[in-house]
Amino acid sequence: MRVRLAPVATLFLAVLLIGAARGAPAPARTVSEAEVHEIAGGLRCVVCQNLSVADSPSEMARQMRAIVRERLEAGESPTEVVQYFVDRYGEWILLSPRRSGFTLLVWLAPLVAVALGLAIVGVLVWKWTRRPASTEAARRVDPAMRERIRRETEAEP
8 A cells, every 4th residue: 555645745744854954953073272273373353453362361352262163163164264254354354464466465575675675785796896996097196195105104213
């Protein structure tokens, strides 16, 4: 004997199974303190501004570390957690700017400045070492000056 379900009952059963599958919470994973510290170390504390969230003693930093932990336990990747804070606070929240777009200048400008400085120093040293030791005019001494030098050196005891 075969049981036939009405189309409405079949649809209801399908919706119930899909809802149960979607509504089931993802298994919480355990997150180590090192993982939280690593992600929080790349975020700027909004109160201290010169410290990372991992190093700041402020209450806001403590709350941000808790958010990092919660999001990691919920199954988000470290990149998604960082992006959450970037979406909320902007690129400013990152202690190290990303190496793309306009912020690439922050990484390249010091290297260009050092290279330019070394090039300038190199050119100056090259010019200083390539100067002639003495010119023909410097070799020629006025006869009156030559006679004076001779007299003064002979007069010395």
